[in-house]
Amino acid sequence: MMSLFHITTRRDKSWLAADQHTASSTPPAQTTASLTLALTIQRGDFTLQLNNSLPLQGVTALFGRSGCGKTTMLRAIAGLDRHANAQVQFADTVWQQGNTFVPVHQRRIGMVFQESSLLPHLTVEQNLLYGFSRLTKDTDIALQPEQVIHLLELTPLLQQAPEQLSGGQRQRVALGRALLSQPQLLLLDEPLASLDQQSRSEILPFLQRIASQTGIPMLLVSHQLDDVVKLADQLVLMQHGHIHSQGPLPQQLLQPELAAIGAMSLLHAKNHGSTDHLLQLSIGQQPLQLPAPQHGDTASYSPTSYRLRIQARDVALSLTPLSYSSVSNQLQVSISGFNPAPHPAETLVHLTLEGQPLQALLTKQSVERLGLQLGQQLYAQIKAVALD
Known part of the structure; x- marks a missing residue:
């Protein structure tokens, strides 16, 4: 199989992660635009209130304690939940405002959750191609199946059933399926949360590859600071339904709120x-x-x-x-x-x-x-x- 990228095998070291500028061929250009949010969501005693812009470049981590509103925010961005008076704009494209609401399947978003949700009756290859084969004729194809299979080292798994895969392998397939939907944005909601430590160590280098070699902006929800530090370029610190602070990761690590977790x-x-x-x-x-x-x-x-x-x-x-x-x-x-x-x-x-x-x-x-x-x-x- 031919590949757009020259990939070399990487394995995780907990103390060392290669920086994000090592691809041997030029990735798709990244946009410097932003994702703009203005919404208020009330659920019982909890209120999520946002009026912020997030960068559409590299990996932006949404970090905070459980229940602070990270997943609720991600679902609003994806269009999985529709909320009155919410405004969501991706670069120059309005996804929701007033009577305008672009449904999730038209937002060019790839999503990966805690559970891979692979179709059990299909092989790995069929799962990968499920969404790709249903793309409309006018969709710009930036990533071909051969490229994604090579990027995620899925060739030995193509004919296997999901039940034969480890947790880390299933998440790699889920990532591949998301990439083949030709997304303009990847949303990752705790993609490592259900994995054991060995599987987490196996999947992290693949997330690094995606970030460095596809040029697709990523929003990563996590409450594990170690994972954030290995992957993110920007960190959004959320507290009690608000964005407490946001900015480049090295500067955000100085926030006093993170010292209790382990200053680094x-x-x-x-x-x-x-x-x-x-x-x-x-x-x-x-x-x-x-x-x-x-x-x-x-x-x-x-x-x-x-x-x-x-x-x-x-x-x-x-x-x-x-x-x-x-x-x-x-x-x-x-x-x-x-x-x-x-x-x-x-x-x-x-x-x-x-x-x-x-x-x-x-x-x-x-x-x-x-x-x-x-x-x-x-x-x-x-x-x-x-x-x-």
Whole structure:
């Protein structure tokens, strides 16, 4: 089968995710338009009230506690539920306003839910082609079945029945079916929630591939911050039926509301290859290294950059570089702020590393002992094994 994309096999490392610019051929152009929402939905004591715009580029994660309105918002966007006085506009196209209501099958949306909902009497191949074969003649075909099968590594599964598949395999088929509907937008409602940890680790690289190599904007509903950090470009933090804040993921991770879950940072690092099984990376002009992924395709797959997820508790600070230390990653940073931590004995120190935000979780005693102040220059020690 011929494919538009040159795909190399990837396996998940919990501490390392390739950044989203590694396709060997040019993906479809992404729109810089937005999805505009204005709606109020009342259900018993709960009210979802939105008057916001979401970017139609990359992966936007809708994050928040269960019951905050994430799925209700997604269903309104999809047109699965119709609400009076709601306004939904995709780029220049009005999906709902006044008497105008575009039904779900006309919104060019691909949807994947917690359960794959595959048709049990059809094979994997028949499930994949179910919607594709029903597209109208004037539909622009951006993704062919061969491309999607290759993208999601589904060839060995084509003749199997859904009941023969693992949970992760069923979700891959559901993703493929959604892609073959030629969507302008992918809506993913907790697509990993029903999977065990091994299946979650298997499906995450495929979601990364879709995001980086198709150019289709994605809205991802999740209450797992680790999944969000591995996938998202933008984060929308929802609380009590409102959008509390939204913006680029690295900046959103600084929100105090996320500290209770586990304060962390996302850094983008440039790849300079590997030496002695250690990745040689850089952030700005500063080098750092960490163990290279151990899988068979390392030689053929060499992304230009990486996303590094760093727990705040794994960052230590010193006023000067440490000469006699096993920690090789000692990066010059400056203090940009302080925030209370969930534990009363601790403080979150906000740092700037080559223009990127980094957080360190220290005891208040350490902050006082070092005399840390806003704008101060110092060094952050990050163990290579602690770079998630």
